[in-house]
Amino acid sequence: MQGHVLVVEDSELVTSALSVLLESAGHRVSVAASVAEALALSPAEPRSLVLLDLTLPDGDGLALVEPLRALRWSNVVALTGHDDPDTRARCISAGCVDVLVKPVPARELVSKVATWLG
Amino acid sequence: MSRVESITRPLPMTGTTTPEARVATLEAQLKEAIVEIAELRARDALKTQFLANISHDLRTPLTAVITHGEILRDGILGDLSPRQMESVRGIINGGRQLLNQVGEILTYARGAANQLTLVPTRFGIREVLDQISTLNAPLVKKKRLTLVIDAEPDLPPVMADREKIAHVLANLLGNAIEFTPTGGRVWVRASRASLEKSEQITSLLVEVGDTGVGIAAEHHDLIFREFAQVDATPSRPHHGTGLGLTIARKLVELHGGRIWVESELGSGSRFYFMVPFEQTD
Numbered sequence: 082m083q084g085h086v087l088v089v090e091d092s093e094l095v096t097s098a099l100s101v102l103l104e105s106a107g108h109r110v111s112v113a114a115s116v117a118e119a120l121a122l123s124p125a126e127p128r129s130l131v132l133l134d135l136t137l138p139d140g141d142g143l144a145l146v147e148p149l150r151a152l153r154w155s156n157v158v159a160l161t162g163h164d165d166p167d168t169r170a171r172c173i174s175a176g177c178v179d180v181l182v183k184p185v186p187a188r189e190l191v192s193k194v195a196t197w198l199g
Numbered sequence: 200m201s202r203v204e205s206i207t208r209p210l211p212m213t214g215t216t217t218p219e220a221r222v223a224t225l226e227a228q229l230k231e232a233i234v235e236i237a238e239l240r241a242r243d244a245l246k247t248q249f250l251a252n253i254s255h256d257l258r259t260p261l262t263a264v265i266t267h268g269e270i271l272r273d274g275i276l277g278d279l280s281p282r283q284m285e286s287v288r289g290i291i292n293g294g295r296q297l298l299n300q301v302g303e304i305l306t307y308a309r310g311a312a313n314q315l316t317l318v319p320t321r322f323g324i325r326e327v328l329d330q331i332s333t334l335n336a337p338l339v340k341k342k343r344l345t346l347v348i349d350a351e352p353d354l355p356p357v358m359a360d361r362e363k364i365a366h367v368l369a370n371l372l373g374n375a376i377e378f379t380p381t382g383g384r385v386w387v388r389a390s391r392a393s394l395e396k397s398e399q400i401t402s403l404l405v406e407v408g409d410t411g412v413g414i415a416a417e418h419h420d421l422i423f424r425e426f427a428q429v430d431a432t433p434s435r436p437h438h439g440t441g442l443g444l445t446i447a448r449k450l451v452e453l454h455g456g457r458i459w460v461e462s463e464l465g466s467g468s469r470f471y472f473m474v475p476f477e478q479t480d
Binding site for chain 2: 092094095097098099101102105106162165166167183184185186187188191
């Protein structure tokens with residue numbers, strides 16, 4: 082199922098790689114590079130998903146989960162560099178539907194995104 | 200003369216000074232030394248923090264390199280010729296290896312800064328042994344080694360941080376495989392033992408052994424220290440961060456356990472670690 086993926090991530094290196102990957106899989110990709118940019122977004126369309134980096138230049142990515150949900154971006158998946166149970170638990174309790182550790186294998190990311198977009 | 204040398208050099212005790220004057224000099228030097236030590240500790244902490252930050256930051260560009268490589272490898276942008284595929288696989292493998300090494304440095308830095316915390320769960324060591332053995336199977340096959348995994352029957356489950364115990368095992372087994380020549384034997388054996396002189400069986404004992412090059416007795420302590428590689432010759436046939444055993448020791452000690460080696464040059468090595476079945480704090 083194709084849809085709209087919002088990538089909230091401050092590294093242009095990472096967003097460009099994810100854009101190539103997800104656009105090739107047929108999704109529309111938007112990028113927000115900071116908490117402020119993400120908060121300025123319009124409400125989500127049906128079949129949308131957020132890939133959320135945890136450390137953003139102007140704050141904690143997890144603080145965005147609630148406001149994004151209010152904008153009907155309810156499918157939020159955390160993307161993190163920390164592979165530890167602490168981080169995982171923090172993401173899940175903040176309301177993320179899943180936690181992925183960077184670098185997520187390309188094929189795995191494509192298949193997971195398809196599943197979440199259902 | 201550096202500040203450190205000024206602390207450690209012998210004190211000037213000659214001359215015609217009185218005992219009182221000498222005491223005063225010594226007291227002044229002691230005060231100075233205390234200040235210097237505090238300053239060095241603070242600088243060491245800054246350096247450790249720098250190491251943690253830089254290794255974390257290195258992960259971002261590496262992530263991009265690996266993802267772009269996988270996009271090409273998986274044919275997402277079209278099919279590759281066999282030679283292009285070989286080259287792209289080289290980029291991915293190099294990137295993954297570098298990412299692992301950066302991860303080791305990050306773990307070391309967090310350990311040195313006491314930023315590692317345990318998340319204990321109850322698990323059977325057998326599952327972890329099987330997992331590590333599967334992960335290493337390709338390398339074992341490539342070097343035509345015999346890998347034997349053996350756990351005493353009815354071992355109780357251990358209450359420990361599963362990922363960190365797996366990390367210790369991965370580092371020990373990784374070394375065993377690396378330092379054992381083609382055709383050799385490597386084994387991992389889990390059993391129960393008693394910590395210290397207690398009669399009670401309270402700990403899990405894991406042995407990682409090999410028929411490899413072995414380690415001279417004078418190096419048995421050195422290898423667990425940071426940045427030490429016994430073979431520090433310029434050619435360095437064995438690569439890596441040199442932090443594997445330092446990290447293993449840190450992770451075992453966080454569990455209240457201990458780690459040691461029994462080995463002689465030319466007769467293989469047996470690394471042991473012991474962690475209590477129950478965590479008590």
